[in-house]
Amino acid sequence: MSLQPAQPARRGRRARPSLPIGLALVLSLLAVPALAHGVSSAELDGIAYRQAPGARLPLEITLRDENGAPLRLVELFDGPPLILILGYFHCPKLCSVARATLLSVLRDGGLTAGADYTFAAISIDPSEDATAAAGAKAADLAHFGPPGAERHWRFLTGEETALRRLKTAVGFDDRFDERRKAFAHPLGVVFVTPKGVVSGYLLDLGYNAEDIRRATARAASGEIVPPVSPILLLCFDFDSTTGHYSFAIVKALRWGAAATLGLLGLLAFRALQKDMRRV
Known part of the structure; x- marks a missing residue:
């Protein structure tokens, strides 16, 4: 099955910006550290x-x-x-x-x-x-x-x-x-x-x-x-007294989320530029 090229937006109508679906993933990743908010950074620094x-x-x-x-x-x-x-x-x-x-x-x-x-x-x-x-x-x-x-x-x-x-x-x-x-x-x-x-x-x-x-x-x-x-x-x-997990994959998630956010932000910016040029 072949993919058909997207049709350009009609003149006089403003195309809706194309937000990457992956942005939802970024928001999820940024929310994950809240699962471990029982651990202070001081407890994990240097480990x-x-x-x-x-x-x-x-x-x-x-x-x-x-x-x-x-x-x-x-x-x-x-x-x-x-x-x-x-x-x-x-x-x-x-x-x-x-x-x-x-x-x-x-x-x-x-x-x-x-x-x-x-x-x-x-x-x-x-x-x-x-x-x-x-x-x-x-x-x-x-x-x-x-x-x-x-x-x-x-x-x-x-x-x-x-x-x-x-x-x-x-x-x-x-x-x-x-x-x-x-x-x-x-x-x-x-x-x-x-x-x-x-x-x-x-x-x-x-x-x-x-x-x-x-x-x-x-x-x-x-x-x-x-x-x-x-x-x-x-x-x-x-x-068990606070109900908070202290598994510090949180640091890895924060780094990954930051990198992913930067990449998706760039993709969103480029998509927005293309949409504006079609206006």
Whole structure:
């Protein structure tokens, strides 16, 4: 079916300006932040991944594995690159979602644990112990575990000093909220070369198997990837006393809405110019 060209407006009649339908989307996006008005900007400022491609991990620090045994970070690097995700195992919100997203893609993406990559989920909460790590590992293995995952998927905890050094190295800025008893922290995946150097990041939950394969291959080859677009997803708590969500995708929506508003404003201006010329 062919589309017929629009008929020009008759002389003497003023054509109605053509407002882009997408403007409604912009208005919706601008309204979304109201869903999270329970969170002040001060609570979220500074919480992000400060991407640090080329940074070296503190391989000498000691963590604890899911059995409670000490494990030096360097022991994770026995050949393949490391796929690293930071969060905490008792997180009531998005940590498990982020981990499940990554592990399901790894399961279905054709990569082999131990040959193509090592995976590590490291808790940012120094109060968590091997019991929490073991429980998270057992649940994730039951749902997503491919061959080799038992040995090459590591769920680790650590003391505050060691965790702080690791977070600083990868640019992970978080904050503990005393009132909510929860961590506000960024979501993302860090890819580390076999020599313990940050190769690159994936900072959203919309990646697919090809994204993971590409990032893993780059890390395996030692490639340092420039920082990705700063779309910010944060994991934060839900405040039952106020009924407000604190999931700070709001920042990403605000940035996206502003950019979209600018684009649609330009389109509307051009459409208006064309309509005026037909008057």
